[in-house]
Amino acid sequence: MTSHARHSSAAFYPGSFDPMTNGHVDIVRRALRVFDRVIVAVARNSSKKPMFSMEERRDLVEAIFADEPRVEVAFFETLTVQAALSHGASVILRGLRGVSDFEYEFQLATMNKTLEPRIETLFLMTEKQNFYVSSKLVREVASLGGDVSELVPPLVHRALIERLGPPEDTTA
Ligand code: ADP
Numbered sequence: 001m002t003s004h005a006r007h008s009s010a011a012f013y014p015g016s017f018d019p020m021t022n023g024h025v026d027i028v029r030r031a032l033r034v035f036d037r038v039i040v041a042v043a044r045n046s047s048k049k050p051m052f053s054m055e056e057r058r059d060l061v062e063a064i065f066a067d068e069p070r071v072e073v074a075f076f077e078t079l080t081v082q083a084a085l086s087h088g089a090s091v092i093l094r095g096l097r098g099v100s101d102f103e104y105e106f107q108l109a110t111m112n113k114t115l116e117p118r119i120e121t122l123f124l125m126t127e128k129q130n131f132y133v134s135s136k137l138v139r140e141v142a143s144l145g146g147d148v149s150e151l152v153p154p155l156v157h158r159a160l161i162e163r164l165g166p167p168e169d170t171t172a
Contacts, residue, residue: 008036011093011122012084014076017042017057018050019156020064021138023130027095028071030124037070039087044077051139051163064153081116092121097131142167 011031017024017040024040031038040061042054052060058073065071076083084092092112094105109121126133133151142148142160145168149157161167 010037010039010089011035011091012039012041012087012089013093014041014043014080017061018135019052020061021133021135021152023095023126023133025153026127026130027124031093032070039072039074039089041074041076041083044075060156060159063155079115081112081119084119090119092119094121094123095126096123097126
């Protein structure tokens with residue numbers, strides 16, 4: 001057996017993706033340089049009040065990565081570690097912005113390691129231009145008529161305008 005012989009590697013990237021931002025896209029694209037496949041997994045979480053339905057979020061992610069067959073989109077409602085295993089992934093991928101993300105992510109990763117020691121959580125640090133980008137901020141700013149075109153892919157920007165109407169012209 002050569003040292004190159006191995007199974008295809010997959011990273012399971014869980015989140016709400018309500019909606020997908022440039023921060024998420026960057027994490028997926030960079031993960032594709034390390035893994036053969038990236039599964040973007042939209043969590044079914046009834047406790048959050050979403051802006052986009054699960055299906056809309058999935059459709060947006062699929063459209064954003066239409067040119068990238070190595071990206072799959074899935075839904076999950078089980079434990080993240082179980083969902084990752086069921087997709088053949090041994091790595092959970094998460095993005096980190098500042099220290100504000102760290103505490104919560106550390107808790108999650110520790111819990112997931114306790115639940116399923118075969119799965120590792122891997123973090124990619126955000127690119128500096130996405131440091132302040134979050135789905136929550138995008139939703140809030142867009143809802144108030146602010147322009148978020150720099151923060152999300154063009155397809156998402158269009159979906160936000162369809163949902164909320166065009167951003168207000170602040171230059172007038
Ligand atoms: P959750 O509700 O689980 O936080 P999100 O959809 O907000 O789900 O985020 C999913 C993952 O993407 C998380 O690991 C989060 O830290 C990461 N992420 C979100 N925004 C960014 C960003 N701007 N840069 C890097 N990673 C990000």
